[in-house]
Amino acid sequence: MMFWSSKTGISSKYTFSSSPTFTAEPWSVYTGRPKSSSNSGASKVSIFQFDKKMFENYLLKYGIIKSKSSSQDKNLIQEGYEILRSQVNNLAKLKHPNILTLIEPLEEHSKNFLFVTEYVTGSLESIFKTDQQQNDDADEQDFFKGHVKDQIVIRRGILQLVNGLDFIHNKVHCVHLDIQPKSIFINENSDWKISGLGHLFKLPSGSNTSEHFLPQYDPRIPSFMQLQYDYTAPEIIFDNTVTCKNDYFSLGLLINFLYTGENNLIRSENSSSQYKDEYKKFEKKISSMSWDNVFPKLPNQLKACIPKLMNRDIYSRYDNITDFLETEFFQDPLIKTLNFLDDLPTKSNQEKLVFLDGLIELLPQFPVALLQKKFLPILLGLLDQLCADKNIDQGCISRDLQIILKIGSSLSQLSFHEKVYPVLTNKTNFPILLNSSTDSLIDNISILKEKIKLSEFLDSFMKPLLKYVLNNFEGENSITSQEKLLSQLPLILDCLDFPEVKNFLLPLIANLFTKTTSLTIKVTIITCFKTLIEHKSVDAYVFCEEVLPLFKSMKTRDPRILMTSLTLFETIPQIVSDEVILVEQLLPLMWNYSMASTLKANQYTAFTKVINKFSSDIQNRHIQKLGNSTDLNGLNKEGAFNKIIDTPVVKKTPDLETQQAKNISTPAIRPTRNNMLPKASLPIQPLSRNPLPLSNKTLPVKSPDFDHHFANNGSVNPLTGSRSSAHTRQGQSQVYTPKNATTDTFDDFDTFVSASSTPQTTNRVTPMQQPLKPNTISPAPGNFPPGFSIPLQPNRKDANPSSSSFDINSDSLI
Template sequence: MFSSALKSISATNITANYSVSPNSTSAAGPWKIYDAKKKSTGKAYSVFVFERKSLEGHGHSMGRSGASSFKRSVEDVVDRLKKEASSLAKLRHPSILELVEPVEETRGGGLQFVTEAVTASLASVLQEKDEQENTGGRSSRYVTEDSDGVRRRRELEIDELEIQKGLLQISKALEFLHENAGLVHGNLTPDAILINAKSDWKISGLSFCSPAENSTKPTSIHGINLHEVLNMDPRLPKTVQLNLDYTSPDFVLDNSLTPSADMFSLGLLSVALYNSPHRSPLESHGSLSSYKRSLSSSSTVPSPSNSFLSSRPLPKDLANHVLPRLIARRPAQRMTAREFQQSEFFDNVLVSTIRFLDSFPAKTPSEKSQFMRGLNKVLPSFPKSVMEKKILPALLEELKDRDLLSLILQNVFKIIELLPSARRAFGDKVRPALKSIFVVNAKQGQEKDAARDAGLMVFLENLQAAAENSSGKEFKDDILPVILAAIECPTHAIVDAALKTLPAVLPVLDFSTIKHELFPVVAMVFSKTTSLAIKVRGLQAFVVLCGGSSDGSSDDGLNGLGADRKAPSSSSALDKFTMQEKIVPLIKAIKTKEPAVMVAALNVFRLVGQVADAEFVAMEILPILWSMSLGPLLDLGQFQARRAGP
């Protein structure tokens, strides 16, 4: 536990500036991973902690010379782990784990550093999947904390698309290491891969990273001695030593350090992702002699003839076209990381969609628009976890492109429709983004903005989804300001659409909010508009605000609302005072004699008349109705409707 570890740690930059969870959420080799938040910002990060006592507990019952030798071995391990963290600082790439705070030594001789927030190591995920399969689907034993403090069990996804997406990301990191940095990772295992909150796979575990043979790339990363790292030390835990199960024969048999060694490891890792249990097809049990024996027999060397020793079927493209060019004895026969990315294994629409999103900033406006139009049809085919953790955040990041605003929002609401966890995703990601775009960062004044208007229209069309996935307070704080901005929009079509949403809005809001925040804006727009259509729509909004129904009403107002004698609902309608003292004067001030406006006003009066005092009806409403009934443009049916009164 981190809390117990803190007792032996002097005050450091990390402990002073980060609030660290007392329990680890995952492990990556010798590192325990803890959730953390920066005290100054509240932003989530991860703290990697190595405790020196995890090594020293293995060195008991040794003589003086043995103890001295073991101490040197421990120091070598600590130096390698320091190198792992410092290498992250030197190697910046989207698919390499991002270092936030450099490695620090603790008072007990341990180490700790801070990275971007990660959910788990791939090793932890695979181990947990094995445990679930062995126990009939037991729930995850790892608990994570949401941004709002709610604790829930970690969700695990390792389906086909997650694997393809993850391997693609790892190969991009390897391409960077090999071609740009001139380095060999040297120990590519599930422990060396971290999965972040967006379900992106990131390379870490750089303890055995080394410059490639004959590399001319300048680097400050020190190389490894293959003879030393292949000398397995039984006094040390396996987690701090080279994992032979994922090691290339280039290291063991050829004493060669080339990038192609990582590609052999990538092939073994690929098999492990489908295998059951999820482990490498090579099992050496930490023994060099066992490793060499495995490679000397065709029955124990992964190959097409033995299905690469996988207990489960492998994807056809992977088994037929990719693995034979990864798990190959000769380095020259292996794919490069770049070739791996172009292989048939990734030739499908879902992976192509992910790849397009990853390279989205580099695309032309035309390509972006075409992609967004087609994405809606593809989304139902994606795993739910990929939609929530990968696609949705990527789309929200692009909302800054105003020309794509409406297209992006169509896809965002499609994802919300498809997600079982829609309420969480909408609250954590979508709702704050909507408020930011349409309220916080909106243009001031009454300028028309076609791109913003198009986005607002999509939002209004999907308002029911926003209401269903928000509490009353959340709706009031984040969604209502957007609706009010739409009602005040200078574009009539947006105002019309916004006023039509009131039946979905009122049930979510409390009476005070309706009366003091929503109604004044509707009233202001109604009184100021010069548009006949908006005037009619405003009167229809008053009907809803007074507890009536908008169902069945048409532009002339003659075929539904008049028959609706339902009493106003106290939970979703205005009070008698507001109806009498606010709405009636607004209608009285109408100057137009257009029949559509007068008939719509009659529908409001009918509802007001059901709750108003008799004296008020006689003195205020009836004179207005009488005046309106004399309008020269009324036809016979409209005149008779006015004569019928409220």
């Protein structure tokens, strides 16, 4: 959300969104935040803005005024501005909990009007629309979906409106005249606030009625400049009479809107003549159908009140608006609870305690949204107040905290962290809560764990609570609190890692086990030791060094402790497998406990069964170990040596994947000989004129370009230098052709060896026209070096050393 600000006035004190949160004609309402905490006590405010230019252009567009310069048109524009000024000025004068609270007075600028109020989230017009109207404005529907339309919320809202009208009528001696859905706002605590005081009418002193003639405006004029006839009492239209009972009629029409989502009784389009026609139709409905049938959706308790609010005869209506408050409709216990809640900070501690005790039982009957928006802020403020008192009332603090955490369980983690967490962890509050509300913290520890980040939960709540309860807490209630906290051990272990259990938690529990005189706590701690083993939160070393010594030094032989200890001893072999520890430490301890005179026969039998089972298991394991040991006694030297070096064959578990791989049938890859070209087609290259003697040749060094050539051109025949392709068919061959006949182009390996495809000799004519002797050595068929399908034999030198030649028989080329 974008925010904008300027340098003067309201804009210099607040940042607010660039687009309105909602509209309440003629105002656009923005959500703002103070730039400095000194500007207002609230973290959020609502900033109302009226666009002058838009208003004036509207009048020009629809021909209501002809220009902005004529005196008549100026007067009309100023009349509209005067009504807006009256709205804000009356808000500044009227201070009541059910009237919208003004924070910054009206600022007039060349382009707009601005003023600031308490934060409000919408108007009744926006929230209580019908489904079809909400579909027409999906964005506002999504924004207001957090509000509830539960019966108790509506009933309480009507009560707040009546209280506000009581103040306006009986204290200020005025008539509102503009009670309608867009004049009522709802704040973030779900409180309903009266606004729209632009037409507030002051009654003459000493009189309850007055004559008032409504100005006749063009019907196209903006609605804020005249009364909304659809919510206006008939005596104003018909008789020009103003009285406080005008607001009673408007309130009845508003109540109908709340339960139906629309005003379906009078639709006048702000025309006095049409209003008269519509009202006559309404009167006919009443006379023919009765009040109950005209208002079918209203609660039965409220149907009886409607005639006293909307009768055509003003003298048949309630004499005073407070008479409406005394009806059965407002006698609901939930309504009375909400009324008392508003005044809770002013009550005595005894009254607060009684109220909080009863509130715990009523909480499930209230809507969750109302609990979060209304109850929670008041109860958090009460907690701050109670913790700041010099005389700490532990009962009130404990009950208040219990209700706060119960409501907090319905919040998201983010909302809990923003609203509840700062109050609980306050440096002033938390030590008092730890001392006064220990049980409430323990009972709701799962809620705290769920709603607070783990690191903050451990540092802010869990560790301080464990230290206080297990180490520092003393008194009558300490045993109950310690037992409750130890019963939460599985949840605690989920938050702590192994080092924290070893270095922080276990010392606290062990110390409590040593110093406590309560058998209940000792039994609970023994159960905790068993839980530590089952959750594998301790290892054998820690248990033997830290826990077992506690039982060796324990003097009590109470049967409850001994039998609980037996259940612990049964789980010890889960982590301790050392036979020496079991024999030297555990079994003697168990025999010691079993011989206690406090045990009964069946309890002694239970001990002996476990002892015998442990002993039998240890014996079997030890015999098996001895059977696998190397015993050299009675063996001669040779036999002892053989037994030492003899390694027993360990049968390996077959690997399933390896067996499956072996079963895959894949043909072996065998090298094959290519059929060579006919002899006549074999190209003959001249040898170098100055060949080196064979005896002076050394094995060549591989050319640096070989790897590059091999990588880029596939596999290369190491004898011929030819490239073999995966697509070469049988019956075809490739012949390597040297690039330069004047250089030593053959691989030295070719000069050292040559091959024959068959034992048959073949005479070739060399470039020197000298015959070569045939090979006489032929290896056994199939006995070839790996990767070759023909034998490799070195050429025999000719008798004449000077006539060195190479056999380039095509059969020797692969």
